[in-house]
Amino acid sequence: GDSVTQMEGPVTLSEEAFLTINCTYTATGYPSLFWYVQYPGEGLQLLLKATKADDKGSNKGFEATYRKETTSFHLEKGSVQVSDSAVYFCALSDLRGAGSYQLTFGKGTKLSVIP
Amino acid sequence: DAMVIQNPRYQVTQFGKPVTLSCSQTLNHNVMYWYQQKSSQAPKLLFHYYDKDFNNEADTPDNFQSRRPNTSFCFLDIRSPGLGDAAMYLCATSRDLQVRTDTQYFGPGTRLTVL
Numbered sequence: 001g002d003s004v005t006q007m008e009g010p011v012t013l014s015e016e017a018f019l020t021i022n023c024t025y026t027a028t029g030y031p032s033l034f035w036y037v038q039y040p041g042e043g044l045q046l047l048l049k050a051t052k053a054d055d056k057g058s059n060k061g062f063e064a065t066y067r068k069e070t071t072s073f074h075l076e077k078g079s080v081q082v083s084d085s086a087v088y089f090c091a092l093s094d095l096r097g098a099g100s101y102q103l104t105f106g107k108g109t110k111l112s113v114i115p
Numbered sequence: 116d117a118m119v120i121q122n123p124r125y126q127v128t129q130f131g132k133p134v135t136l137s138c139s140q141t142l143n144h145n146v147m148y149w150y151q152q153k154s155s156q157a158p159k160l161l162f163h164y165y166d167k168d169f170n171n172e173a174d175t176p177d178n179f180q181s182r183r184p185n186t187s188f189c190f191l192d193i194r195s196p197g198l199g200d201a202a203m204y205l206c207a208t209s210r211d212l213q214v215r216t217d218t219q220y221f222g223p224g225t226r227l228t229v230l
Contacts, residue, residue, distance in 0.1 A: 032216050043121070043205050043224040044158070051216040089157060093215065098170075100212035103219055105157035
């Protein structure tokens with residue numbers, strides 16, 4: 001079946017540091033890939049997505065490139081801020097039984113940014 | 116703004132006392148989902164509606180039921196909450212089930228406490 005593997009957290013960075021959160025996946029079909037962010041006590045917000053190989057999703061300074069050859073979708077940001085402290089979920093959308101697409105999530109990576 | 120709304124944001128119930136969580140959407144999406152998220156874990160899909168068609172995940176306990184009286188509203192009923200049902204409950208919507216590139220949009224969640 002499908003699966004998403006994210007780097008183990010928590011990750012603690014100083015403000016303005018470079019961020020990478022690794023994400024790799026296995027999928028039986030040709031999935032779309034997503035990063036969602038969850039701030040403390042809140043629901044999930046879509047951060048960015050990519051729907052085909054070599055696509056780059058970007059939003060709020062975050063980027064991720066759909067790498068089919070390495071089955072990866074690593075999240076990066078050049079300079080993190082305290083307000084980026086949150087849990088980040090990598091997810092894929094792939095075809096399940098009965099012809100419907102469903103999300104498969106990674107376990108999440110908690111990021112803490114300190115001033 | 117088009118959005119997914121969940122009420123209440125925090126719900127406290129007693130062991131065995133039925134509880135209903137509410138979700139509404141202004142996106143006019145066909146699909147509505149309910150997820151359960153326990154602390155430090157990925158969201159787990161309980162069930163979804165495509166229009167009026169209900170689809171239960173195989174491992175969702177019978178204690179969890181859902182209703183969708185119209186396009187905009189969906190309810191999660193927990194018939195006899197146990198201590199293990201304490202969690203964040205997330206509602207999400209998407210336009211379709213058969214579109215690979217479709218995105219799920221999440222509400223802010225309801226935090227359920229069982230005493």
